Amino acid sequence: MGTDADRASFLAADLSTHDGVRDPAQRVLDEHDRVDALVHSTGVFTSQESRTADGLHPFFAVNYLSRYHLTQLLLPALRQAGRPVVVMMTAAVPPSDDTDFTRFPELAPFDFGHDRKPIQLANHHCAAHLTRTEPGLAAAVVNAGAAKTDILRIDPWYMRAGAKVLGPVLFDSVETSAHNVVDATRRDDWQTPLYWGNPRQFEQRTPIALNTTTQRLMDTSHTLTGA
Structure with a gap:
């Protein structure tokens, strides 16, 4: 059995910009011919008005x-x-929820x-x-679920204070939040695409259905990124 250094490596990346995504992707491709599973767990939580270098909201x-x-x-x-x-981790937004993508x-x-909802639902369409x-x-x-992380670190102080007080009641452990993600990447007894709404089960x-909105969202995503 190899050491941890043989089994895992770390690449720092800023996924809020197009160039920030392209750089780690190229580094992965330079080092690996095959990727068995891709888990998107990176997220930010901010309600403030701000823009990335590409003119997009970071959320x-x-x-x-x-x-x-x-x-x-x-x-x-x-x-x-x-x-x-490919697994995308989101908040609790079932694929059956209708929403307005005109913005x-x-x-x-x-x-x-x-x-918030259309941004999260875009993952289902993807x-x-x-x-x-x-x-x-x-x-x-x-x-x-409400994973116990530092995702609220850039939010107003009162939100951070509330999370600190209510954390033991509201937040799941990282292990609980990762349960379905790990099983989805290791097991092949599920049909795709699917949504897991309960972190423990x-x-x-729930099956994710393709509809006419999907192609428009993917066309928009392609236009923005060139990918």
């Missing part, structure tokens, strides 16, 4: 667009796997209450698109 850029972009760039390596898996992708000015266009690829969206899942 949109990181929590959805970087996932589409990075997956597209790594497809050559994913296609070399026997059953490649995509500008989302200006950013309205967290209005824009999963549906991947399974339609990439034969043999399994794609899923997983509600990670792998057998409770």
Whole structure:
């Protein structure tokens, strides 16, 4: 058995910008011919109005667009796997929820209450698109639950204070939040695309259906990233 250094490596990346996504993707492709599973767990939580270098809101850029972009760039390596898996971790937004995508992708000015759901649901559409266009690829969206991380670090002090007080009641452990993600990448007894809404129940899942909105969202994503 090898050491931890033989089994894992770390690449620092800023996934809030197009160039920030392209750089780690190229580094992965330079080092690996095959990628068996890609798990998108990076996320930000901010309700403030701000823009990335590409003119996009960071909540949109990181929590959805970087996932589409990075997956597209790594497809050559994913296609070399026997059953490649792409998993996107999101908040609890079932694929059956209807929403308004007319503000995509500008989302200006950013309205967290209005824009959060369509950004999260875009992950479902991406999963549906991947399974339609990439034969043999399994794609899923997983509600990670309220994982005990430092995701609120850039939010107002009162939100951070509330999370600290209520954390023991509200937050799941990282192990609980990762449960369905790990099973989805290691098991092949599920049909794709799927959504896991309960972090503790792998057998409770909802099919993700492709609809006419999906192609428009993917076309927009392609236009933004070039991928």
